[in-house]
Structures are given as C-alpha cells and as structure tokens.
Amino acid sequence: GAGVSQSPSNKVTEKGKDVELRCDPISGHTALYWYRQSLGQGLEFLIYFQGNSAPDKSGLPSDRFSAERTGGSVSTLTIQRTQQEDSAVYLCATQLNGGASDTQYFGPGTRLTVL
C-alpha cells in the first residue's frame, strides 16, 4: 500500500481480555517496529523485526505481550489478559531496510482502552 496501515484504529476492551493489533507495512519494507505511546508521553519502544525475526524484543513490558510477523509483511501485536495500564496508542513504523539512515514511516496507530 501507499503507507503503513494499522487496524483497528480504536479498540475498547474489558480488563482480562486478549487483544490483537495489526500492522500492514509499506510493501517491500523489511524493518518493522512497534511502539507504545501513553497519553501525553513520548514513544516507548516495544519490539523490532527484521524480516520475520525479532532481533530486539527488549521493550516488551511483560510476558503478556507478544508479537509476530509473517511473510516479512503483516505483523500482529498480541496483549493477553489486558490491564488498565495497557491503555495507550500502539504505533507501528517501518523502514525499507532497517539501516541507520533509513527513514521511519509511521502508521496512524491503534488507540487501546482497557476498562
């Protein structure tokens, strides 16, 4: 596609439920990042994919969070047994090759609200 897309754009869930967030990267982009942005805060790195592998998943806050990427394309971020502190905007960004000089292109984000 022309840009990075994310779905759903908004998700409201009850505490304890599982949620799955999706990121569709720009076609051909090999590097994919997930970030979390709490209200009024900066971006918190969660995980980085190069192709289908995740060389850096150090930002995942707990074992309730997991992510996968298939076919070097779509990525899903899964949060199990959601908690209220998981409420945030989850942003996906992609780069063509993941090199230091590559521009990051961000999706519009998924706003997650845990009641």
Next chain:
Amino acid sequence: GIQVEQSPPDLILQEGANSTLRCNFSDSVNNLQWFHQNPWGQLINLFYIPSGTKQNGRLSATTVATERYSLLYISSSQTTDSGVYFCAVSPSKIIFGSGTRLSIRP
C-alpha cells in the same frame, strides 16, 4: 541505557515567530532523527541528521555529535507547525525523547 532529553517541554508562540528546540543525548549514536507528531497523532519524519546541518524550507536541523546534542529550528512559524516534536536516536534500537509540545497561536 542511552538517555534522550528534549527541551523545552512546552513552547507557546505567536504565528511568525522563530523557535529552537533542543535534543541532548547521553552517549554516541549513529542515527538521529527529528519527527513531528501532528495534533491528530500522525508522526512524520522531518530529518535524518546524525551530524551536520540540513534545511528543508522553514525547518533546519543541526547535530553536533561530539557534544551530543541536536537543534531543530523553525522559522516564521505557522499554526500548522503545532504539535509535538520528537528526536529519536539509535546506537542500536531507536530511543525517543519525551518531545517538545509546540503551540502556535494565530
């Protein structure tokens, strides 16, 4: 890990004013980028600038890697410049600063 500090945290200006935003980082980096997040949440890359100076229209940026800081200059600001400006650095994974919230009043 590396620390990224941005200043000021908030800035309110009249349309037409100039501004300077600062990003300090605590360790050597091989990548530094400036982003603008508009009031609707969309993040747009402004500059990739690990060192030196770049200009794009009314915006310019300078990074002095040896002194571990970068500056973003906005001249003749417009209301559409409002939003949050982030710098992000990467020795390896990308680390974002907490941002400068800029509000331009007509």
